[in-house]
Amino acid sequence: MxxxxxxxxxxxxxxxxxxxxxxxxxxxxxxxxxxxxxxxxxxxxxxxxxxxxxxxxxxxxxxxxxxxxxxxxxxxxxxxxxxxxxxxxxxxxxxxxxxxxxxxxxxxxxxxxxxxxxxxxxQSRRREARNEALRSAAASGAIGRLTTVNCDFYIGAHFGGFRDTMASPLILDMAIHHFDLARFFSGADPVAVYAREFNPRGSWYRGDVAATCVFEMSDGLVFTYRGSWCAEGCPTSWNGDWRLIGDKGTLICERDQPPRGQGVNGTEGFIRPLKDLDIPVPPLPAEGYHAGLREMLEFLKTGQKPQTECHDNIRSLAMVFAAIESSRKGRRVPVRSI
Ligand SMILES: NC(=O)c1ccc[n+]([C@@H]2O[C@H](COP(=O)([O-])OP(=O)(O)OC[C@H]3O[C@@H](n4cnc5c(N)ncnc54)[C@H](O)[C@@H]3O)[C@@H](O)[C@H]2O)c1
CATH class of the missing domain: 3.40.50.720 (NAD(P)-binding Rossmann-like Domain)
Structure with missing residues (x-):
């Protein structure tokens, strides 16, 4: 209470x-x-x-x-x-x-x-049990050091309303979740991006509702994002479908199924022997928006700062505007939050 x-x-x-x-x-x-x-x-x-x-x-x-x-x-x-x-x-x-x-x-x-x-x-998606499980598996070292993060997001979404007339509806209103999740899963921060936004033929949006972005992240990690809100059929989940590759294995989270993964289990062979990784998904006390609200209430009680406090979150937002700038300029641009 x-x-x-x-x-x-x-x-x-x-x-x-x-x-x-x-x-x-x-x-x-x-x-x-x-x-x-x-x-x-x-x-x-x-x-x-x-x-x-x-x-x-x-x-x-x-x-x-x-x-x-x-x-x-x-x-x-x-x-x-x-x-x-x-x-x-x-x-x-x-x-x-x-x-x-x-x-x-x-x-x-x-x-x-x-x-x-x-x-x-x-950033409600950070506070979902599956996403926390993926983050924690990556951070555990089970797949070694992360080198590559990929996210695919394809949904044919007919909203009506403010998104239909935005210049960059996918990148600004949706990819902010995926860009923030890439930071959340990897613990890495963005350095630079090359992006191409476009509005596919037959689109019901006025602005560019599809994009491909390649981010250089800290520690040499590369994050590739492909997305569209105007893709009819075979949708991904709203969280996006993720592949995280480390130097000793791979984690996958697709279609909102629990994450799965494989790690190398030997040093011989053209394809090295692999073992399935055990990735527990413990329930969270609260999820999504509700968990965010609880972080605010906890802050009011104890002064503990929420994970998506603005000094952190502006780094995810900077990925959004760098991607938009890169697409407009047709070249790689640095990601600067300050
Ligand atoms: N999963 C998510 O995290 C998620 C999902 C949906 C929406 N959102 C975000 O939530 C926000 C709202 O989205 P929505 O779908 O509810 O939009 P909406 O258009 O349904 O509602 C926005 C409301 O804000 C009101 N409004 C606009 N400017 C105002 C102002 N200056 N003062 C007072 N009221 C004002 C409008 O009249 C409208 O009722 C957006 O930023 C959107 O990106 C997040």
Whole structure:
């Protein structure tokens, strides 16, 4: 049972899962703010909350003085909403991507430092049992030192709404998850990228909704990403299908099945003998959005910083904007978060 209170900003599609988690954790929602007050009102009714619906964020922050703000608005609004909350002395948990450009993201990180408030980004996929199991297997040394990480993501997604008109819907709104997971699985940081974004024939998106990116990572690791949100048939999972190769074996995680892997088990032969690796998938106390919320509540209680605190998360966002820049310039570009 939590004794904390919050203001939620943005009552669209994703807010449903967040309200569920807020109710489960007994967080008092003081206000729900949306440009469309009716959307805020609907969620308040749906979850039977004693919250005030509003379209005026500053007034709600002044009136309710929440412990934290949950920013569930569209990417273009994240900087304004989060900065307003930080300035009012609130901690913030915001939806990904942190911002719609690096200048705004750097401003948000600086403001978190200046105000001494926590700004964390929800990267819900880090907090899934399968993904934690893959990370932990890679970190255990079972496949030796990582050299190569590949991710394929192919889904024909018909959203409607803001994604249909974004210039880089795949890279900015989805690949941020996969780029962040590549850092999570490997423990490596990005150095440079060569990327090619494109909009396949027959696409129902206005912007480039498919891409291939090759990232140079720290320690010589290479991360290759291929993805499309406009690929009908034979979908991968939303987490993407992953192959992690080390100098002593390989780990695979596909179609949301438990990870599997093989390691070398001998020193002779054209193909060396292999053994299957045992990769346990222990359940997590909470997963996804709910686990992110718990990390915020833990921070409020103990001061322990969440893993996706903005100083870390901006490194994943930098991969996004470097990939977009590389594609536009048609050349390799360095990935710079600061
Ligand atoms: N798996 C995931 O992690 C995941 C999944 C879906 C969405 N998201 C992210 O969540 C965010 C919201 O996505 P969604 O699908 O709910 O979008 P949505 O369009 O359904 O809802 C966004 C809501 O924010 C409101 N809004 C926009 N600007 C505002 C502002 N300045 N002040 C107050 N309200 C404002 C809109 O009126 C709308 O109701 C996006 O950043 C998206 O990338 C994450």
């Amino acid at each position: 939590s004794s904390y209170c919050c203001v939620v900003v943005g009552a669209g599609g994703i807010s449903q899962v967040w309200f569920k988690a807020l109710v489960q954790e007994s967080v008092a929602v003081k206000a729900v703010v949306d440009l469309q007050v009716e959307a805020a009102r609907r969620r308040i009714q749906e979850f039977n909350l004693e919250a005030e619906p509003s379209d005026n964020l500053k007034a709600m922050l002044k009136k309710h003085r929440p412990d934290f703000v949950l920013d569930l608005t569209v990417p273009e609004a994240h900087a304004a909403v989060t900065c307003a909350a930080l300035r009012m002395g609130c901690h913030v948990i915001g939806e990904k991507p942190m911002a719609s450009d690096m200048t705004a993201a750097r401003r948000m990180v600086k403001l978190a430092e200046k105000t001494g408030r926590l700004y964390m980004v929800s």
